[in-house]
Amino acid sequence: MPSTPDASRTAQQVNDSDWMDHAIRAGLVAYGVVHLLLAWLAVQLAFGEKKESASNSGALHYLAEQPMGRVLVWLIAVGMLLLVVWMVLEVLFGQRHEEDTTKAWRKRATAAGKGVVYGVLGWSAVQTAIGQGSSKDGTDSTTAKLMDLPAGQVIVGLVGLGIVGTGGYLVYKGWSEKFTKELDVQGTTGKDGSAFVLFGKVGYIAKGVALAIVGGLFAYAAITHEPKKSGGLDQALQTVLEAPFGQVLLVAIAIGIAGFGLFCFARARHLSR
Template sequence: MNTSAMAQSGRFRARRMARGSVTEGAARAGFAARGVIYLLVGALALQIAFGDTGRQADRGGALQELAQKPFGAVLLWALGIGLVGMALWRLSEALFGSVGKDGRSARKRLMATARFAFYVFVAYSVLSFAASRHQSGGSSDQQSRDATARALEIPAGQWLVGAAGLVIVGAGGWIAVRAVLRKYHDKLRLGQMSRRTRQLVDVTGVVGGAARGLVFAVAGIFAVRAAIDYEPDKAKGLDDTLRTLADTPLGPWLLVCVAAGLVLFGVFSFAMARWRRV
């Protein structure tokens, strides 16, 4: 066997290992962990909408809520390990490509790399909380303000913050549109679902994805405003973004709808854990 053939065989074995049962299990654990976080954030946002303003509807608040449950420490570690699994699966997609006809394209690998970096950060924050029971860096709102303030201090900081805000707005719109168009069908094993199950998955995928996209877009708008006005305090994390929805002319009912959507997205994540093609 020549060197080229050996290299090709090695790459094939690496791709097969990357898509093996271990990686598949890691991906499914990651989707389940994501589902838990969105369920908790959505439930906390619902409580805020109905008057319990002492809650914190973001990842930190979700972890605090989980820590107070029976076997909370075990649940936190399981959540963090699940998110590590998601990060490793995204890394395998970046290195070896994902499922689908264009899964090995540069665009898909770049997106997988960005998702890998994101889930590394999220997994680290969850595991750090599990180890110390202290949310390092404060709430998502404080983290957003601090990051915006630091970015505004560097040369061309206003432009960078504004551009980042526009990217987040675009990402939110992209998430919502893809959800409404049911683009996730391409990634699901629809043949393994009954007709009733497919209908339920579509409700959670469309409504949940649209709500998630809306939250991203609104957070991006606040980042753009912070850049234009050169005021980092106008940047908002997840908690403040959700609370702002209750201050619209629609009142708390808009927050109720979005919060319910985030709960549905959590349920949709569980469906992805069960039927996602990996």
């Protein structure tokens, strides 16, 4: 068996390889497809034509019902697995040249969080592909289980605040255009670059707003001690729809989510890491 240094060196070589770049690009394309489907379901919700839950799982179920849909869902599952591998390598080796230790650990934590998101989406895709799972989020039952734990109400509240914080960071990242670091120079210059930056800007802001609403629902559930008041993305978008000018706001968020999907395609083409 190879020694630990040899194994570490091999993993670093994999992380730095052209093969890994191709794998990441495939995963980003899959992630973009999910967001475009999600945007379409949000538009359907806005105009009262809702068939599937406007959530990641709902988007996968919608895709599975299309011709060759299950094959495409399997491809998305593989794409998410590739992104998980990327995030694991980023946690282990991606920050080895970072001189600021605090910044390096913050980036590792961010990579770990993204890995969890990709992993959950990938598992949902596998369940959808094999005909299991549901297009419903089921967050109220999950919240109820958390509420039953010691200090469960506090835990749910902290989860809500964490989600709100994540949403706020995405809005900041979109507004400040910090996401441009994820594109190479060609991806941020010229007419195409301007379009890619616009996709990223509206995409990150829209995702951040949607997440902040999800977090707010969790926090409200914690305050009222009513698990059914919590909800995933589907319930968050429904909350937007019920607000004044909700239909317009929901369509705007849907456009933003679609923009994020297109930004994923742009990032796959102009990957910088």
